[in-house]
Amino acid sequence: MRALLRDRRAAFGVYVLATMAVLATAAPLVTTASPAAQHDVVTTRFLRPLAIDRERVLHPLGTDRFGRDVWTRLLYGARISLSVSALAVLLSVVLGVSVGAAAGFTGYGLGTVLLGVTDFALALPRVVLLLLLASLWRPSTTLVILVLGLTGWMTIARLVYGEVRALAVRPFVEGALALGARRSRVLWRHILPNAMTPVIVAAALGVGNAILLEAGLSFLGVGVQPPTASWGWSPARYSATPCATGWRRTAGDGDPVRAPVTPPTGAALPRRPRARLRM
Amino acid sequence: MLVALGRRAIAGLAVVAGVVILTFVLLLLAPGDPAERLLGPAATPGQLVSQRHALGLDRPRSAQLAAWVARTARGDWGTSIATGRPVRALLAEAWPATVRLVGLSLLLSYLVGLAVGAVQAARSGSRLDTALSVASVTLFAVPGYWLGLMLIMVFTYWARVLPSFGAAGLNADLLTGWPRVADQLRHLALPLTTLTLIGAGGAARFVRGAMLDVSTQPFVTTARAKGVSPVRVMLHHVLRNALVPILILLGLSLPALFSGAVFVEAVFAWPGVGRVLVDAVHARDYPVVLAATTLSAVLVVVGNFLADTLAAWVDPRMRRLDLPR
Numbered sequence: 001m002r003a004l005l006r007d008r009r010a011a012f013g014v015y016v017l018a019t020m021a022v023l024a025t026a027a028p029l030v031t032t033a034s035p036a037a038q039h040d041v042v043t044t045r046f047l048r049p050l051a052i053d054r055e056r057v058l059h060p061l062g063t064d065r066f067g068r069d070v071w072t073r074l075l076y077g078a079r080i081s082l083s084v085s086a087l088a089v090l091l092s093v094v095l096g097v098s099v100g101a102a103a104g105f106t107g108y109g110l111g112t113v114l115l116g117v118t119d120f121a122l123a124l125p126r127v128v129l130l131l132l133l134a135s136l137w138r139p140s141t142t143l144v145i146l147v148l149g150l151t152g153w154m155t156i157a158r159l160v161y162g163e164v165r166a167l168a169v170r171p172f173v174e175g176a177l178a179l180g181a182r183r184s185r186v187l188w189r190h191i192l193p194n195a196m197t198p199v200i201v202a203a204a205l206g207v208g209n210a211i212l213l214e215a216g217l218s219f220l221g222v223g224v225q226p227p228t229a230s231w232g233w234s235p236a237r238y239s240a241t242p243c244a245t246g247w248r249r250t251a252g253d254g255d256p257v258r259a260p261v262t263p264p265t266g267a268a269l270p271r272r273p274r275a276r277l278r279m
Numbered sequence: 280m281l282v283a284l285g286r287r288a289i290a291g292l293a294v295v296a297g298v299v300i301l302t303f304v305l306l307l308l309a310p311g312d313p314a315e316r317l318l319g320p321a322a323t324p325g326q327l328v329s330q331r332h333a334l335g336l337d338r339p340r341s342a343q344l345a346a347w348v349a350r351t352a353r354g355d356w357g358t359s360i361a362t363g364r365p366v367r368a369l370l371a372e373a374w375p376a377t378v379r380l381v382g383l384s385l386l387l388s389y390l391v392g393l394a395v396g397a398v399q400a401a402r403s404g405s406r407l408d409t410a411l412s413v414a415s416v417t418l419f420a421v422p423g424y425w426l427g428l429m430l431i432m433v434f435t436y437w438a439r440v441l442p443s444f445g446a447a448g449l450n451a452d453l454l455t456g457w458p459r460v461a462d463q464l465r466h467l468a469l470p471l472t473t474l475t476l477i478g479a480g481g482a483a484r485f486v487r488g489a490m491l492d493v494s495t496q497p498f499v500t501t502a503r504a505k506g507v508s509p510v511r512v513m514l515h516h517v518l519r520n521a522l523v524p525i526l527i528l529l530g531l532s533l534p535a536l537f538s539g540a541v542f543v544e545a546v547f548a549w550p551g552v553g554r555v556l557v558d559a560v561h562a563r564d565y566p567v568v569l570a571a572t573t574l575s576a577v578l579v580v581v582g583n584f585l586a587d588t589l590a591a592w593v594d595p596r597m598r599r600l601d602l603p604r
C-alpha cells in the first residue's frame with residue numbers, strides 16, 4: 001500500500017476513490033436530504049448551485065427538475081454505481097480466472113473450446129449485447145450486475161490463460177508435480193497466486209469501465225431504475241429538457257470527478273515489485 | 280497470406296453464426312411468450328394458438344433454430360412490431376449513417392492518436408509528454424454521452440454555431456451542391472468530435488507505449504549511431520515497426536467504438552444503427568433488436584478483417600505466418 005501511495009498518479013486515484021467510497025457510505029451523515037424526496041416541485045426545481053430554497057435549505061449543487069438535491073443524489077448514486085461495478089467485476093474475475101485457468105491447464109480439447117468461446121465473446125460489441133439483454137428481461141439492478149459481469153470476463157480469461165501457460169512449464173511446477181501434488185492443488189496453490197498480477201490490473205481497469213457502462217445504461221434508461229439515484233441518471237433527464245437551463249447539464253451527477261479515478265490506480269499496481277514467486 | 284486471411288474470414292463467419300444462435304437462445308430463455316408479446320394482454324386463447332402456429336413456435340426447437348438461421352441468412356428479419364415496417368428496410372436506412380460516423384471517427388482518432396503518441400514518444404519524460412498523458416487519460420475515461428452533452432452545451436446553446444440533432448437540417452431537401460454538403464458536415468461535426476476525442480485518447484496512449492517499446496530495440500540504436508536524423512529514426516524506424524500492434528489494436532477496438540457510437544447516436548439523434556437499437560429497446564421491438572445486434576456483429580467482423588488485411592500489408596512478416604491472435 002505504501003508503494004502504491006508513493007506513486008503520485010496512483011495516490012491521486014486512490015484518494016479520489018477512497019473519498020467517494022467514504023462519502024457514499026456516510027451519505028446520511030454528509031447530507032440530511034433524501035435522494036428521492038420531492039418537496040414543492042415548482043419553487044425548488046432547477047435551482048442553481050449554492051442556492052437556498054424557501055425552506056432555508058442549502059443546495060450545494062442545486063436541484064434537478066423535480067426539486068431533488070443534486071448533491072444528495074450524487075452521494076446516493078455513488079453507492080449504486082460503486083457497488084454495482086464492484087460486484088460486476090467480481091463476477092467477471094471469478095468467471096475469467098476459471099475459464100482462463102481451465103483453458104490453460106487442461107488438455108487441448110477443452111482448452112480450444114474455451115478459447116474459442118472467449119474470442120467469440122470478445123468480438124461482440126458489449127453495449128449492443130447489454131441492450132439486447134435489457135430488452136428481453138426487465139431492467140433491474142441485479143440484471144445490470146449480471147450483464148456487466150457476464151460481458152466483462154473475456155480479457156481476464158485471456159490474461160490468465162497466457163500466465164498459466166507460461167507458469168505451467170516453470171521448474172517449480174514440475175517440482176510440485178514430481179512431489180506428488182494433485183494437479184488441482186498445483187493450479188490453486190502454485191500457479192494461480194503467481195498469475196494474479198495482471199488480473200488485479202485488469203480488474204481495476206474493469207471497475208472504471210463498469211462504472212462508465214452502468215452510467216451509460218442508466219443514461220439510456222435500461223439500467224438501474226428510477227427513482228433510485230445512479231450516476232448516469234441525471235444527465236439523461238437534462239438532455240430531455242433542452243431549455244435555457246444549460247448549466248445544469250454540467251452539474252450532471254459528477255461524472256468528471258470519478259472518470260479518471262480508477263485507471264491510474266490500476267496502472268500503478270504492476271509497478272510494485274512483483275511479489276516473489278510463491279512455491 | 281491468403282491462407283491466413285481465409286482462416287480469419289472463416290473465423291469471422293463463425294462469429295456471425297454464433298451471434299445468430301446466441302440471439303435465438305436468448306429469445307428462448309427470455310421470460311414471456313412471444314405470441315403474447317405480439318398480441319398484447321387482450322388476446323383470446325384461440326388467437327394465441329393460431330399466432331403460435333403462424334410464428335412456428337409449435338414446432339420442435341431444432342426446426343425453429345434451422346428456420347431462424349435460414350431466415351437470418353436470407354436477410355429476412357421480419358417486421359418491426361413498433362413501426363410495422365420490414366426490419367430490413369429500417370436497417371438498410373440506418374447502417375450507412377453508422378458506418379460514416381464510425382469509419383470517419385476511426386480514421387480521425389487514429390490520425391490524431393498517431394500524431395500525439397509520436398510526439399509524446401519523441402519527447403518522453405518532458406512536461407509536454409506529461410500534459411498530453413493527462414489529457415489523453417482524461418479523454419479516455421470520460422463517458423461518451425457526457426462529452427457529447429458538454430459539446431452540445433458549448434457549441435449549440437452558448438455559441439449557437441453547430442446543430443446538435445440528426446444528420447441533416449429540416450431544409451436539407453431544398454439544398455443542392457455545396458450548401459447541402461456544408462449542412463451535412465455541420466451536422467456531422469459534434470457527434471464526430473465526441474467519438475474522435477474519446478478514441479484519440481486511447482489511441483495516443485497505445486501509440487506512445489508501442490513506440491517507446493520499439494525505440495529500445497538494438498536496430499534503433501544502430502540507426503542513431505549511423506547518424507540518421509532523429510526525425511527520420513522516429514518516423515522510419517520506430518513508427519513503421521510500431522504500426523503493426525497499433526493496427527491490430529485498431530481491429531480490437533472496433534467493438535468498443537460501436538458501443539461508444541450507440542451512446543453518441545442516442546445523444547445526437549444520429550439516424551444510425553445505435554439509435555434504431557435504442558429506440559427498439561424502449562419499444563420492446565424484439566425483431567429489430569435482434570437484427571440490429573446481428574448487424575453490429577457483422578460490421579465488427581468486417582472491420583476486424585479489414586484491420587488484419589491492413590496489418591498484413593504493412594508488415595511483410597505477417598503475410599507468411601498465421602496472424603497473431
